[in-house]
Amino acid sequence: MIVRASLRGLLHHRGRTLLALAGIGVSSALLVDMTMLASGLTHSFAALTRAQGYPVRVTPAGTLPFDSEAGISEAAAVSQQLREVPGVRSVAPVLGAQLYLVRSDSASEPLFTSGIDPAAQMLYLLVEGEEPGDDEIVVSGPLAEALGISVGDTVSLAVELDVALGRPRGSASYRISGVGDFLFNYAGERSVALPLARLQEITGRSDEVSLFAVAPAADADEEALVERISAAAPELSAYSTRDLTAALDQRLAYFRQLSTILGSISFGVATLLVATIVTIGVRERFGEIATLRAIGVAGHRVQIGIVVEGLALSAGGALLGLPIGLWMARRLDQILLTFPGIPARVSFFVFDGISVALAITLMVGIGALVGVIPGAQALRAPLGSALREEAD
Amino acid sequence: MSRAGRLPDALERGRAASNLADPVEVVIRASGVQKVYGRSSSEEGGVAALRGVDVVVASCEWTAIVGPSGCGKSTLLNVLAGIDAPTAGTVELLGNDLGRLDERARARLRLLRVGFVFQRFHLLPVLTAAENIELPMAEAGVARRDRRQRSRELLDFVGLGGRTDHRPPQLSGGEQQRVAIARAVANQPDVVFADEPTGELDSRTSAQILELFSSLNAHGTTLLTVTHDPEIARRARRVIEMSDGRIVSDGRPAR
Amino acid sequence: MFIALLGVLLLPLPVDPGILVERRLAEELPASVGDTVIARVLGGTAERAFVVAGIFERAPDPNRIARNDYEVRFHLPDLEQMLPDHDRVDRFAIELRSGADPEATARWVESLAFGTQVYESVTLADRSSTTFRVVSRFHDAIGLVTLLASGIFLLCLMVIRVDGRRPDVRTMRLIGVSRRTIVSAVVAEAVLIAAVASVLGVAMGAVLTFGVNTYFGAYYDTTLRFAILSPRIVVVAASLGVALGLIAGGLAAVRIVRVPPQRLGER
Structure with missing residues (x-):
């Protein structure tokens, strides 16, 4: 009955209850978003790194993947050395270089080009066609779309631009063997991939790669494998997905901290809103509470009514906030994904059920409990005076 | 005009069956009760509302406390009912020394053995008339079906059988007070305290309320009523007159 | 000219040409003016000794805020000597005479040097922001x-x-x-x-x-x-x-x- 009275009180003050729910809803939506942002990119990036089954990266000592122009020399031998490390299933070498797209006699557009082993690569998923053979390339979807080219067509790529002669140098024609969905490309990025040996040959970076991606055997532990690789090739740096995400975390500390600050603020605002509504509600019902006490309703029963009111408001607001938060996350993600160089496949906002549930539960819990203090004050007030006050 | 009906059988049965309502000869025994309001609890520093009151109320009595405004009658009622604690003196209610009971025990005593009627009704505006009556029963642990039935009987008793689902703002002052009386007796109390129960009502409605009180008292409920209403004082079996925090007369009403 | 090297192996040793070291790196090593250090290009084997000629504070650049790489500055010929490619630079900064039209100059340079792209500093600032x-x-x-x-x-x-x-x-x-x-x-x-x-x-x-x-x-x-x-x-x-x-x-x-x-x- 006490609970019914509390809930009906909320319905009775429909306008303010709806406003409170809306306010708490928006605040909890922000809280949901900040919880998703706090670790979203890390989770998303980790998933992307593991996507093709190659979670380990081996790079020149002290560098992160594609963080410098440094390369790994004697790549074939190193590749063999890595394959022999217990627990390694497959090794995918990647060489990054810049080629230029040649159109008629001009060559201006630089293209990020990867040299890969068509039999073991983790850069792209083939959307159309097949892996490249000699003198063949795989192009990214945006490039194919921009040039209006498809499988079977031919494009000309140059290694360098000769400033003195005023024309591209080392240009050659390549047949498009496939169109790929390049996993690590930013939105709309135009890039190509061709066999490693060919790229090494045309760029003069013989037997050199930028990194190796390593796929562990089914039963191999990723971290232990990284340790074994580090021991086997101490001149290189080996990173597990956890290491890479930690490095990313370090670089995106600003967003993590911003999300913590904004999350705390939204948490505070929602709590403050529930506290204000419930406190005012309790103050307004000071006389009613006195009446309940006078007719013998136990203090803890009165408190239950107050807690239920706070609980209903915060839980209702949180429920409302969840879909709003998910919608807002999509919008905010669209904004943040315009960051230059961010892979289009990652997401800044990843729904982590446990974290979101924890944040919401905490908010709902505190929302429910904020009424306890004004409730206790109302219950501690001298009963006779409270009744007289109500009568007046 | 709706007249007070027969006291519900449920109430009678409850009274007979309840072991909470052991018949006691003396319902209230107060001695040397003083009440001082204000920061200081001494008479010098605060406002003395009661200055050493001794009173004994026997079972089944209808006692009216009268006197000018500010003489301490409402304070006495609150102290005797365990709503206010006296500054000095002792109060025994239904065999329990209120000074020795903690708030939880006093609340339990009020819930199960005491009823209250207030001048301003003090009903919960968001609950219906029936729910307001059910509230103390629900808190006392009466089963839902039983309390529904009893609330209906009580509403019939106070002449509001047709207003079960009306909320207090939809009822007139007299109707609200009748609901308040029904709520006061919902748990079949041994004693009902009423503070100016007709203070907000017109004379016709007051007469209806008086009928209800008469009926309750006739069925064995002890009544202690603070009033300015000479009609209540006339109907009561005993009238205590107060002045300046003291009892100045105590006896049968003048007929 | 300056260039940021991501990982430069620096060890104390007595030798020659001057090098400027970023304050954070100097604190990290530690190294102070007059100390000798050895630099090696990542992935390369050639090593060379340098004397710390000065310590500088990196210009506050929001673009590089999240990167913890350190900066050192060499004389261009010293650096070129350590790199596989010689007579090659990443970019030139061009100072114009007073009254020169940056836009016209940019287009003229592009037409003159095939494959180059010339940006006004404001355009560059806009792109990098x-x-x-x-x-x-x-x-x-x-x-x-x-x-x-x-x-x-x-x-x-x-x-x-x-x-x-x-x-x-x-x-x-x-x-x-x-x-x-x-x-x-x-x-x-x-x-x-x-x-x-x-x-x-x-x-x-x-x-x-x-x-x-x-x-x-x-x-x-x-x-x-x-x-x-x-x-x-x-x-x-x-x-x-x-x-x-x-x-x-x-x-x-x-x-x-x-x-x-x-x-x-x-x-």
């Missing part, structure tokens, strides 16, 4: 949501306050006080609350700005400012706050004066 435009858009979006939440909060507060004064409003209405007066009073109160809250908000913002700059400044070891409370921001925030107060007060007041006075006594 894309990240911050994105961050700014993100902050704008968050700001809008915050504004919405605070607007609702204020409206809710005003509705509750006005609800609590229903008996007073009833009395005023019954003794003939006009609706307009009541609305004005409520709106004035809301604006006052919003104005006071805005002042508090600005004060809190100043404290928060100081905290953010102190924290992130120490975190990234930079003199960059991460939050700025400019007079324009203060004016915009305060104006928005007062406007919210005006709207919230207006809505709450209109809601109460539309109720007939006789019904205002009901709870």
Whole structure:
């Protein structure tokens, strides 16, 4: 009955209850978003790194993947050395270089080009066609779309631009063997991939790669494998997905901290809103509470009514906030994904059920409990005076 | 005009069956009760509302406390009912020394053995008339079906059988007070305290309320009523007159 | 010319040409002016000794804020000697004579040197600030949501306050006080609350700005400012706050004066 009275009180003050729910809803939506942002990119990036089954990266000592122009020399031998490390299933070498797209006699557009082993690569998923053979390339979807080219067509790529002669140098024609969905490309990025040996040959970076991606055997532990690789090739740096995400975390500390600050603020605002509504509600019902006490309703029963009111408001607001938060996350993600160089496949906002549930539960819990203090004050007030006050 | 009906059988049965309502000869025994309001609890520093009151109320009595405004009658009622604690003196209610009971025990005593009627009704505006009556029963642990039935009987008793689902703002002052009386007796109390129960009502409605009180008292409920209403004082079996925090007369009403 | 090398192996040793070392790296090593260090290019084998000729503070660059790489500066020929490619640079900076048209010069250089791209410094600055435009858009979006939440909060507060004064409003209405007066009073109160809250908000913002700059400044070891409370921001925030107060007060007041006075006594 006490609970019914509390809930009906909320319905009775429909306008303010709806406003409170809306306010708490928006605040909890922000809280949901900040919880998703706090670790979203890390989770998303980790998933992307593991996507093709190659979670380990081996790079020149002290560098992160594609963080410098440094390369790994004697790549074939190193590749063999890595394959022999217990627990390694497959090794995918990647060489990054810049080629230029040649159109008629001009060559201006630089293209990020990867040299890969068509039999073991983790850069792209083939959307159309097949892996490249000699003198063949795989192009990214945006490039194919921009040039209006498809499988079977031919494009000309140059290694360098000769400033003195005023024309591209080392240009050659390549047949498009496939169109790929390049996993690590930013939105709309135009890039190509061709066999490693060919790229090494045309760029003069013989037997050199930028990194190796390593796929562990089914039963191999990723971290232990990284340790074994580090021991086997101490001149290189080996990173597990956890290491890479930690490095990313370090670089995106600003967003993590911003999300913590904004999350705390939204948490505070929602709590403050529930506290204000419930406190005012309790103050307004000071006389009613006195009446309940006078007719013998136990203090803890009165408190239950107050807690239920706070609980209903915060839980209702949180429920409302969840879909709003998910919608807002999509919008905010669209904004943040315009960051230059961010892979289009990652997401800044990843729904982590446990974290979101924890944040919401905490908010709902505190929302429910904020009424306890004004409730206790109302219950501690001298009963006779409270009744007289109500009568007046 | 709706007249007070027969006291519900449920109430009678409850009274007979309840072991909470052991018949006691003396319902209230107060001695040397003083009440001082204000920061200081001494008479010098605060406002003395009661200055050493001794009173004994026997079972089944209808006692009216009268006197000018500010003489301490409402304070006495609150102290005797365990709503206010006296500054000095002792109060025994239904065999329990209120000074020795903690708030939880006093609340339990009020819930199960005491009823209250207030001048301003003090009903919960968001609950219906029936729910307001059910509230103390629900808190006392009466089963839902039983309390529904009893609330209906009580509403019939106070002449509001047709207003079960009306909320207090939809009822007139007299109707609200009748609901308040029904709520006061919902748990079949041994004693009902009423503070100016007709203070907000017109004379016709007051007469209806008086009928209800008469009926309750006739069925064995002890009544202690603070009033300015000479009609209540006339109907009561005993009238205590107060002045300046003291009892100045105590006896049968003048007929 | 300067170039950032991501991982330079530096060890104390007695030798020759000068090198400038970034203050953070000098502290990390530690190294001071006059010390000798050995530099090796990543992935290469050639090593060379350098004398620390000076220690410099890296120019605050928001683009590189999240990267912890250190900077050293060589004389161009010294660096070239260590790299596989000689007579090659990443970029030139061109200083123009007074009155020269940067745009025309840029196009002329491009036509002259095939394959080069020439940018005016403003264009370059604009391109390199894309990240911050994105961050700014993100902050704008968050700001809008915050504004919405605070607007609702204020409206809710005003509705509750006005609800609590229903008996007073009833009395005023019954003794003939006009609706307009009541609305004005409520709106004035809301604006006052919003104005006071805005002042508090600005004060809190100043404290928060100081905290953010102190924290992130120490975190990234930079003199960059991460939050700025400019007079324009203060004016915009305060104006928005007062406007919210005006709207919230207006809505709450209109809601109460539309109720007939006789019904205002009901709870």
